[in-house]
Every structure is written in C-alpha cells, then in structure tokens.
Amino acid sequence: MLRQETEEKAQNAIAVVLRYGSMLSTLIMALGVALALFRGGAGSPTGGFAPGTLLGKVFQFDPLGIAELGILLLLLTPVLRVLAAIVAFGIERDYRYVLISSGVFLVVLASITTALR
Numbered sequence: 001m002l003r004q005e006t007e008e009k010a011q012n013a014i015a016v017v018l019r020y021g022s023m024l025s026t027l028i029m030a031l032g033v034a035l036a037l038f039r040g041g042a043g044s045p046t047g048g049f050a051p052g053t054l055l056g057k058v059f060q061f062d063p064l065g066i067a068e069l070g071i072l073l074l075l076l077t078p079v080l081r082v083l084a085a086i087v088a089f090g091i092e093r094d095y096r097y098v099l100i101s102s103g104v105f106l107v108v109l110a111s112i113t114t115a116l117r
Contacts, residue, residue: 006092007092010091011088012093013087013088014081014084014088017077017080017081018077018078018081021073021076021077021081022074024073024075025070025072025073025074026070026074028066028067028069028070028071029066029070029071030070030076031066031070032063032064032065032067032068032069032070033063035061035066035069036063036064036067039063051072052063054068054072062077078108079108079112082104082105084101084103085097086098086101089101096113
C-alpha cells in the first residue's frame with residue numbers, strides 16, 4: 001500500500017513538471033510575441049542560437065530573446081521530466097529504472113551538447 005502511494009506521488013510530481021513547464025514556457029513565448037507586437041516588430045534572428053547572450057537579451061526586454069527563452073524552456077521540459085523520473089525511481093528504490101532513466105538523461109545531455117557546438 002505504501003509503495004502504491006509513493007508511486008502515485010512520483011507520477012503526480014512528474015505530471016506537475018510537464019504541466020507547469022509547458023505552461024510557463026508558453027507564457028514566456030506569449031510575452032515575447034506581445035512585446036514584439038507592442039514595439040512594432042521583433043526584428044529577425046541573426047545567426048544561430050547563442051545561449052551565452054540569451055540572458056542579456058532577456059534583461060534588455062528584447063522580444064526575440066524572451067521568445068527564445070520560452071522555446072528553450074519548452075525544450076528543457078522533457079529533460080526535467082527525465083530528472084524527476086530519476087528522483088522518483090530513486091525514492092521508490094527501483095534502481096533498474098534509475099539506471100535506465102539515467103542512461104536516457106545522458107543520451108539527451110550528449111545530444112544537446114553536440115547540437116550546441
């Protein structure tokens with residue numbers, strides 16, 4: 001019985017990560033679009049995505065930078081879900097799934113690292 005309650009709590013925690021991660025990223029993207037409309041345009045992206053300059057753009061209230069932050073958060077939401085799963089499986093002491101989820105996390109992390117080069 002206790003294990004079932006723990007599993008339910010873990011599933012709820014994972015659902016919260018997905019639900020609020022997608023809602024927050026959507027709100028941030030909408031803020032960027034609204035700011036672009038209010039200012040009369042966001043301009044156009046110059047080159048690729050540069051994570052090092054993103055916070056500077058956000059703090060300058062650059063509409064494109066704010067929208068990029070929302071997109072980045074949307075892309076990171078499933079990564080956070082995998083991290084939440086690792087923690088949840090660890091709490092449940094289901095080490096097989098901790099190992100599998102950790103492997104998935106490492107593959108995703110390697111993919112992101114490779115893509116940002």
